[in-house]
Structures are given as C-alpha cells and as structure tokens.
Amino acid sequence: MYGQNTPSYQLDVQQNIYPPKANYLSKMELPLPLSPCLNKLHFTPKQTPESKHWNLLIKHHTKLKEDQSILNTYTQMESLGILPDNATLPLVLKACGRLRAVDRGKKLHNAVLGTDLVSDIRAQTALVDFYSKCGMLMDARKVFDEMPDRDVVSWNAMISGCVGCSEYKQALALFSLMQIGNLKANAVTVVELIRACGELLELRLGKEIHGYCLRNGLFDSNPHVGTSLIGFYLKFDPSIAFLVFKMLGSRNTVSWNSMISGYVNHGDSLKSINLFISMLTEGFKCDSVTMLVVIKACAEYGNLELGMQVHQLVIKFGYNNMHITNALMNMYTKFADFGSSFELFNSIPTKDAALWNSMLSCSIESGFIDDSIKIFLEMQLDEIQINERTLVIILPLCVHLSNGLVNGKSLHAYAIKIGKENNPHIGNSLVNMYTLFNHVEDATRIFATMIVSDVISYNVFISGLVHNNLTVQAFEIFIQMVELGIKPNSQTITSILPAFDSAEHLNVGRSLHGYVMKCGIQIDASLNTALTEMYINCEDEETGRDLFENYPDKDSISWNSLLSTYIKNNQEQEALILFHRMISRVKPTYVTIISVLSLYTHLSNLPQGRCLHAYTLRRFSSLDLELSLANAFITMYARCGSLEYAEKIFYNLPQKNIVSWNAMIGGYGMHGRGDDAMLTFSKMVNEEIKPTQVTFVSALSACSHSGMIHTGLILFHSMVQDFCITPERVHYACLVDLLARGGLLNEAKSVIDTMPMAPDASIWRALIGACRIYSNTHMAKSAFESLIELEPTNAGNYVLLSNIYAANGLWSEVKSLRLIVKNKGLKKAAGRSWIVMKSKLHLFAAGDKSHKQSEKIYKKLTFLLTSIKEMGYVPDLSWVLHDEDDERKLARLSSHSEKLAIAFGLMSVNSGSPILITKNLRICGDCHEFSKYVSKLTKRTIILRDAARFHHFVDGSCSCKDYW
C-alpha cells in the first residue's frame, strides 16, 4: 500500500523543490512494504539516505529561525514516511512548541513511540520543552518523570517549562530535587530560578540563588546570569540592581538595556538617560531595544529636544519597527505634539493593534472626542481586532458621549465576548465607568467578582463611591482593604479625602491625616492638596492654609486646587490674591485660567476677563492649543456682555468641538438672539456635528428667551425623532418654560402632568413665573403648593408667589405668606447689582448709601426719575412686596439696587461705551421699565445681566421685547 502511493508523493515533492537540488528522488530506495499488523505505525523508523537531506533542510530553517518552514518541511517528510533523526526531532518539536502547534507535536510524539527515539535523551527533553511551551505542563512532567536518565539540560527544560507555565514553586522544588540528586546547576538553570524568585517576589530566595551563582562560578560565566539578576533586583530596588550591573564582568548590550529600562520603569528617567550616555561613551553597541527604552526615558524626562535627538539617532541607525514607532508616538503625545505622533502613525503601512491603541490615546489626549471615536471606528474598518487595551483606552471616553452609558455597556459586552472580563485593567475601567454614570450597583457587582483586587482596583472603586457621595460605603471599602492587607497608597487617601467635606467630618479627616503619617505614606503634591482641601472644607482653614504654605513642592495643581476651593466658597478676594501670587511662582495651566475666568464670568468683570485673555495669549502663545480654554473664553465674553468677542473667538477656531458650539448657541440665547442661536444650531448640524443633550438645553432656552414658541416645539420633536435623544428633566423644564412664557399655560401644565419623570422645583418655578405675566393666580397657587413640597425652605419661592399676589392686589395673601416665611425663619437672598469700572467692582444693595459717591448717585437718580416721568414713566408699585403706604413704597422702589447701579454707571462710564450692569436675582419689572426710559433719555446703551439672561436697553426698548 505504501509503495503504491509513493509516486504521487514524488510529484508533490518535485513541485516544492528545496535545496539541496540533487536528483535524490530518482535514487530513492523504496522501503519494503510493511506487514499489515504494523500499519498503525505508518512510518518506517529506518533512516534512508534521502532523509538526511530532509534533516539538513530542517537544520537550515532552524538557523534562519523559520518555524513555519520547519513545519512545512516536516509535513512533506511525514507524507513520505520519513522520520526526523535524533538531531532533527528536537528542532521540529521546538518549532511546534514555539508555534503552539499542539496537534502536530502530539502526532510526532505518537509517531516516535516505540522507536529508538524514545530512549534518546535529547528527543525526550525536546518533548518536555514542547509540552510545556504549549501550556501542557502535566504532559511535560509525565515525559520528564518517565525518562530513563536525565542531564542538566533535561532538568533545565523541565524547570523552564514550569516557569513558562507560571508554576514558579514547582520550578524551585525541582531545583531542590536536582541538588538531592547531586546534579550541578548551570547558567541556564539559575537564570530560570532567578526568574521564578522574581515572579514570586522572593527577595531572600533570590539572594540565595545569587550566592549559589557566586560560589559556583556562574555569575560571570554567562552574561544571561548577571542580566537576569539585574532584572530580579529591579523588582525591589534599582540601586542593588545597579551594584550588580557595576560588578558584571561580561556586560553586553542586553545588560545595559536592562539597567536603562529598569531606571525608566522606576521613574528615574534622568539616571537612565545618563546611563545611555555612558553606554555610548564607553563604546558599547546599542540596538533597537536600547533606542526603544531611551525613547521612553526621554518621554518620561519631558525634554522634547533630547527626544528629537534620539528620534534622529533612530533614523540614522535605521531602526524602524513597530515597537520603535509606537514608543515615538507615545513620546510625541506626551509632549502634546499630536501632529508628529499622527505623522508617525501614517508613516507605517501596516499597523497592529498596539499602534492603533497608541493613536487612540494620542487623539484622546489631544481632546477631540469626535476624532477619537472616528479613529476607533476606522480601526475596526481596518479589521484590527479590538483588544482589552483598546477597551481600557476607549472606556473613559463614554462619560463624554451623549449615549455614553449604552456605548459603555456594549464595550462591556465585547469584553465578555473576547473573554477579558476578568482582566484587572478591564475591571478597573468598568468600575470607573459605571460609577461615573452613577450606576453604583453595577460597579459594586463587577468589583466583587474581580479576581485581582489590588491597590489600583480599590482606589478606583473608592473614588467612584466618593463621586456618588457614598461616604460611608467608601470608608467601609477603605477599612476592608486595610484588613485584607492591601496597603493604601497616597492615591487611596487622595481618593477618599474629598468625602469628608464639612465641619462634622473634621475628626475623620484628621485621623486619615494621622494614618498617613503613621504608615509613612508619602505625601505627594496631590495628597497634600487633598489634605488642604479637606481641612478647608471642614472649616479648619488655618491647618489647611498651613499645609499649603509649608509644602515645598507645590505644583500648579496645588495652586489650582486652593484657587478653585476659594472660588467655590465665594472667597473672591482670597482667590484673586492667590492667583497673583501663583503666577509669580509657577506657570499657570489652562485649569488655572479656566478657574479664574469662571470667577470673572461670575462677577461680569469684563475688563479683567480681557486682561486674562491677553495674558493667556502671551503665556500660551495660542488658544488653539487648548480648546477647552478657548471655549471658556467664549463663555466668559458672552456672559460678560460681549457677544462680539465671543463670536470673534468662535469663528476663528480652527477646530470646534461640541462644547464650542454649545457655548455659542447658549451665548446667543442668553442675549435674546434666538435667530442667531438657531442659525448656529443648523450650521453645526450641517457640519455633521452631533448635538448633545446640552446643545438642546441651550437651543430650547434660546427659543424660550426669544419667544420662538413654534421653533422651540419643532426643535423638541426633532431632538427626539431626528437625533434620538431621550428628553431628560431639563428638556421638559425648557419645554414648560417655552410654553408657559408663550402664554400656553394649560399646555405647559399638561406637559408637567404627562412627563415621564417627577417635575423638579425649577419646572414649577418656570410655570409660576409665567403665571405672573398672565396674572393667573389660580394656577400659580396650585403650582406653588407642589413647589414648596419639594423646597420648603427656599425663601425665594415664597417671594415668587407673593409677587403675583401683590401684582393683583391680594394684600391679605401677601401678608399671610410673609408670616409663614417669618415663622419658618427663612431669609430671602438680598438683591445686589454691580458694575465693574476699570476692573473695580462697585456693588449696590437696595437703599444702599455706603458708596463713596452715594450723595451724587442719589442726586443723579432723582434727576433721572423726574425726567422720565415727564416722558410717561409711571412707577409700578405692585413690585413692592411690603404692605406700606404708597410714599414708603415709592421710596423703596426708587432705590432698587439696579437703579443705583445705572445712575452710577451713567455718571462714570465714558459716553459712547455701553453700561454693563449685573444683578444676582432677576430684574424687577419696574426697574425694567425704568431702564428703557433711561436709555431713551440719555441715548446710552444699558446692558443688564440678571440671573436668567441679558437685557439690552437701547433707545427706549429692550432686546427681550418685554418677554422675560
């Protein structure tokens, strides 16, 4: 049977001619037909002359490291019934092991069973190697145990197999057995043992092996030994590793690389760069790995120039593999040179997942979320398998997407599909994602099923709980980790401290501070910042301040944090003083600018805002580098009354993101320019930017402020139908506001009654506000009852209803309302108006006489009132809530804070410039009329920002068309 088949095989072989080219096939000596009972064996174990050629061929491929060719050749041999000889079998098996060709290897094993190869020590060793490389350690061990005799190499193969299969303890146990058998370990043995000790973090044992090496002369016998010792000590202490490195007699490129990379991984990039320089000056050859490590060091060290020099070296030496390109990309990303990173990416024709992942990180880092999503999709179009690292990179992006939770969940499903749900990094990212979406239950479930819960997992979970205000749970998890012996690090404390943020938490906060000192947790800048914030929030400002002032290495984050704490606590003066101290010491970051900007925006301090703009252009060279900064300036200019500047920045942006568009649409809306808001909205849609929930809030309220009821309704429907955005409570609030202010009170009410979630206070307030315009006291009263159920202690709510009663002359109702407020001990916020002159803030309260020029201001005010009365102005006393005689009411009305501010503005602002006034509450109706008349009388433009919007008073009319 065998003989008959032979000719066809000959043909096959001829088609695949290999060297040597001798016409060996014609000389082929056909084996004798085998007896049928031996059929199972299929091959003859006999060696034939031509089998020598095949074996040579295998050796040839081995030399060239062509594993696949080895297997192909072996396939040919198999079909010819030729067995590899004693020297070749190990080569084939090794190739099978490297290629994880389990079936081929097993088949080969079966084939040699019963042949004399079984008793060959090299063949058996090769089987041990093959099985362990394929992860079949039990099979490997079985072969090993049944071996008739073993030498060091067989022991090494078994030990190495154990290490390869992460069975480190078994590897060490084998070493003991070896010593009992009086067999001397060689360099290969100790290299594996050192690796095992390293993986087990067994410092003591590793040192013993180190001693064994020294005693047995293994330390300098082979550079692998020293290098693996360096790698081992690097897991504990780079300075010990360096001692070993210095003692090394036979240093080679790999040992240098190991030490250089060790320093980088320990965050000591400077040492690693210096070591690289010594390597060059001592004349050692570097290779592509050296460059790879040094690129990482340059990125870490943060010196762009050095990094570019290394890049040039890479080009000069001609190293370009994907690893190098990837490292360079990451370096440029770290330097915020996203363009270079992108260029490198494009320069490579075939990209693997790791390169795509780096491209994704680069894009995310550059802040363009939409581009990042595009890259993620392109990556899949390029048929790149999304791996667990991709997921870890992309998951944090979900929080910024309009359908983020859905996207996050499908990524979660994908992780399960590719069997990576138990990957600790995936677990951490998922816990993080779910907590940010306030899905604490999902996060808790994932955390509970995580196999590896290290410090990082605990930190992520704790900060997630803190994010959800679950202080008690966060603290419990903290206790749990301590009890489990997982050492909290500085980030753990940094994560948990924000949970303790009021005076009653001071003791817990202090004890955490004590814990830090007791455990010797290093206080880095961010932990110091967290402690500072904790003390300030817990009203121990002195300790907080001390911590801040005495910390030597304050980074910009420390400054930014205290700055924003002051801003949050309305300590404006402290914030500004701090800002000026800061900029003389460290370079402010865009976070600094955004915080200070928010302060100026809040205060309507346009002059200072403009100064900050100029300062930023000087310090940051261009706003384009940081889009969020540009967006913050758009908001600032819009909210400080200068739409012109906002537009200037907006239209000059080389690239806009969704926040830019939202800021501009919101800006137009606030100024009552609904048409422009809608125009901008359609431009945005035309540019294929997908509007988000936030966009619709801005756009809907723009319609509302401009009385564009019809447009608003269309927009609301389009949001659901065309943009697939499920309306949230805020959107219903906009809708109610839109309808109610347009006079469709019943329709507004029916929206409230049918909306899928419970209305909140702001929705009821919108309805009540509209009831005032349309004098519907009945609906106002019932809405009010729902409102105070939600917010019983907000004095403003009572004032709102009281206003309506007063306007309709229902004085007894006004009185009883005031009594309720008085009995409950509620205080309403005082009305304040201010004007910024030459960066100085002039603040006025009603009836205020504290201003330096008070006398002149009142004189001016009296003059204005008299003049406009002649033009037809009639004071509307219904805006006075106090039940007094008309004379007192008039006096009160005449000294409202906005009137004082306007009078002062007219006296002090250059004619020609508009007068910019800001009010903390909504403008009073009488003051609104007053402003219209004054603008006509004085031919000045008055721009007033109240709590809801802008009013531009020009020549007797207001931009809000009395619609507010």
Added chain:
DNA sequence: CTAGGGTTAG
C-alpha cells in the same frame, strides 16, 4: 534549556 523591548486606573 537562558537575560533586556511598544499601547492599559483618575
């Protein structure tokens, strides 16, 4: 039978 190398928490 053996040492060093790219992308992964906020």
